[in-house]
Amino acid sequence: MPAKKKDLKLLFVNPCLRPGGFTKVLPVGLASVMTYFNENGYRFTLLDIDINEYDDAYVEKYLEKNNFDIILIGTIVTHYKWIKWFVNTAKKHQPQSKVITGNSVAGSIPELFLKKTKGDIVVLGEGEVSAYEAVEAIRLEKNLAQVEGIAFSDNLGNYVENNLRKAAKINDLPMINWSFFDVEKYLQQPEVIPDKDSVDSMEPNRSMPVITARGCAFKCTFCHYMFWNDPYRNKSPEKILDEIEFMLTKYKATYIHFWDDLSFASAKQAEKLCDKILERGLKFKWIASVRVDLFSRSNLKGDDALRVAKKMRDAGCYSVGFALESGNPEILKMMNKNIEADAFFETVRILRAADITSHTSVVFGYPIENKETIAQTFEQCYKAEVYPSIGFLLPLPSTGMYDYAKLHGHITDEDQYLESITERQDICVNMTKMSDDEIMTEIKKGAKKLNDMLDLGLDENTYVKTKNYQNGKVKKKKLPPIDVNNVERIENDVSFNYASSEFKMDARKSDPNKKNIEN
Numbered sequence: 001m002p003a004k005k006k007d008l009k010l011l012f013v014n015p016c017l018r019p020g021g022f023t024k025v026l027p028v029g030l031a032s033v034m035t036y037f038n039e040n041g042y043r044f045t046l047l048d049i050d051i052n053e054y055d056d057a058y059v060e061k062y063l064e065k066n067n068f069d070i071i072l073i074g075t076i077v078t079h080y081k082w083i084k085w086f087v088n089t090a091k092k093h094q095p096q097s098k099v100i101t102g103n104s105v106a107g108s109i110p111e112l113f114l115k116k117t118k119g120d121i122v123v124l125g126e127g128e129v130s131a132y133e134a135v136e137a138i139r140l141e142k143n144l145a146q147v148e149g150i151a152f153s154d155n156l157g158n159y160v161e162n163n164l165r166k167a168a169k170i171n172d173l174p175m176i177n178w179s180f181f182d183v184e185k186y187l188q189q190p191e192v193i194p195d196k197d198s199v200d201s202m203e204p205n206r207s208m209p210v211i212t213a214r215g216c217a218f219k220c221t222f223c224h225y226m227f228w229n230d231p232y233r234n235k236s237p238e239k240i241l242d243e244i245e246f247m248l249t250k251y252k253a254t255y256i257h258f259w260d261d262l263s264f265a266s267a268k269q270a271e272k273l274c275d276k277i278l279e280r281g282l283k284f285k286w287i288a289s290v291r292v293d294l295f296s297r298s299n300l301k302g303d304d305a306l307r308v309a310k311k312m313r314d315a316g317c318y319s320v321g322f323a324l325e326s327g328n329p330e331i332l333k334m335m336n337k338n339i340e341a342d343a344f345f346e347t348v349r350i351l352r353a354a355d356i357t358s359h360t361s362v363v364f365g366y367p368i369e370n371k372e373t374i375a376q377t378f379e380q381c382y383k384a385e386v387y388p389s390i391g392f393l394l395p396l397p398s399t400g401m402y403d404y405a406k407l408h409g410h411i412t413d414e415d416q417y418l419e420s421i422t423e424r425q426d427i428c429v430n431m432t433k434m435s436d437d438e439i440m441t442e443i444k445k446g447a448k449k450l451n452d453m454l455d456l457g458l459d460e461n462t463y464v465k466t467k468n469y470q471n472g473k474v475k476k477k478k479l480p481p482i483d484v485n486n487v488e489r490i491e492n493d494v495s496f497n498y499a500s501s502e503f504k505m506d507a508r509k510s511d512p513n514k515k516n517i518e519n
């Protein structure tokens with residue numbers, strides 16, 4: 001007789017990507033999978049290592065003391081080393097349990113993952129239905145070969161990769177049920193979002209994540225996300241606003257972070273959502289991910305572009321993120337980025353005129369990178385007066401640049417390489433003809449000039465790991481000091497990632513001696 005759903009003991013695990021980091025981010029992907037299980041009749045336990053900062057000794061004791069039939073865990077591939085430890089430790093103490101791993105830590109390297117760990121099943125891509133059906137197959141003692149979207153080792157130890165599952169209809173997925181998490185605790189350790197309106201007010205930053213889209217309409221050679229093989233999908237504005245309204249009421253959220261790869265592929269799409277926000281009269285601030293060509297893709301220029309940008313601002317948008325990546329056209333081509341570096345300045349200008357802050361990032365370290373290309377990238381930043389989040393090319397599995405790194409002998413042992421990687425703020429592999437020191441010297445040169453120009457108060461140690469200069473008030477009140485010279489693996493905090501020169505820049509508007517870009 002197959003077990004009943006209620007008799008199956010399930011454990012979901014939320015690992016901690018950045019132990020010791022101040023910022024805590026609610027895990028949308030894991031929560032979405034959990035919600036799907038809950039909606040379909042399963043009950044489970046959650047071990048939230050992240051918010052509780054459980055150390056490895058605690059986790060191991062927990063696995064020793066408790067017994068589960070199925071353990072489900074997932075995270076980004078940069079956490080490979082720790083996840084290997086976790087999966088093998090779980091199997092050591094609970095050999096009878098099945099361990100299912102999702103997200104890129106397993107889904108972007110399924111065969112290697114199953115070879116190097118004692119894990120049982122890997123979920124490939126979108127996780128809700130595939131993980132659910134895998135658990136159902138275990139419960140009903142069915143053949144795993146019938147479950148789409150998973151990989152596993154068969155009884156003979158052979159690797160089996162099933163067909164991928166067709167993408168879910170994004171509007172049919174249930175709204176995430178956050179009640180399994182200690183949301184209030186997460187809200188107390190928010191991402192420090194620079195918001196010039198709230199510098200002098202006591203407005204609390206209660207930020208909740210909302211997904212408006214899955215995947216992206218592009219395929220850059222350094223990027224990989226779990227919806228890579230699926231079409232780019234947007235939720236309907238009604239669905240998005242129902243979820244936001246719920247967040248505002250239940251969690252008293254004041255900020256909504258659209259944690260998408262690409263929230264709006266074009267300004268027209270952004271405008272549609274803004275019209276609905278304004279129609280419903282919902283009051284909240286939001287931040288979204290777009291691309292440099294937000295306006296140009298909709299053929300919007302001049303006053304037309306500004307009209308949409310202002311509507312975004314009226315609807316609560318105070319900041320958008322879009323990547324310049326590089327100022328060199330050849331590198332942009334190698335990235336398959338499909339943008340012109342010059343378009344960056346124009347987008348910053350339009351958004352600034354609408355009082356929306358631009359956050360950007362750059363990637364150094366493509367094989368043809370040299371002093372000149374680094375300088376070209378900084379040139380674009382000087383012109384736009386934006387300090388970027390500075391990162392290095394970090395080849396991740398299932399990306400074009402990972403294949404390139406393997407082909408050219410930069411990655412010889414994948415397991416060893418994946419165990420060694422940290423974050424994009426470190427040079428993990430250098431595929432250029434420059435030494436690490438030479439690259440850093442050039443970057444520091446450019447960053448220093450930009451820092452002086454924008455009067456940001458960064459120094460040698462914080463040009464790349466900019467840490468927490470965004471919001472003075474939050475910094476003073478909450479952020480513990482970080483010794484950047486003594487940063488251990490994964491110590492980087494989210495506040496390292498997005499720089500905010502505009503924050504200080506806008507203060508300069510009142511200084512008649514300093515020229516502002518709009519003048």
Ligand code: B12
Pocket residue numbers: 017018025026027028029030032033072073074075076077078079100101102103104105108123125126127128131211215223224225226227259260261262394396397422423424425490494497
């Ligand atoms: C929020 C976020 C973070 C948060 C972490 C959030 C968290 N706890 O997961 C923070 C800010 C810490 C972060 C950091 C980084 N991030 Co990030 N991040 C995101 C972002 C914007 C949203 C994630 C999200 O919620 N997605 C929506 C959900 C629905 O998708 P999902 O997470 O993929 O989940 C689905 C599947 O993966 C799977 N799944 C997920 N979890 C589980 C668990 C189980 C048990 C199962 C079965 C399935 C499953 O099912 C889910 C539903 O279908 C994504 C972009 C994006 N939109 O995905 C980038 C993204 C995940 N990040 C990325 C990167 C590169 C990084 C960094 C490496 C950047 C850096 N600084 O170097 C760091 C890594 C930090 C570290 N120390 O290792 C890449 C991932 C690359 C890769 N190949 O994995 C993404 C895709 C952005 C991109 N396009 O490049 N990130």
Ligand code: SF4
Pocket residue numbers: 216217218219220223224261262291
């Ligand atoms: S880098 Fe951005 S634009 Fe390029 S594929 Fe990834 S999410 Fe899309």
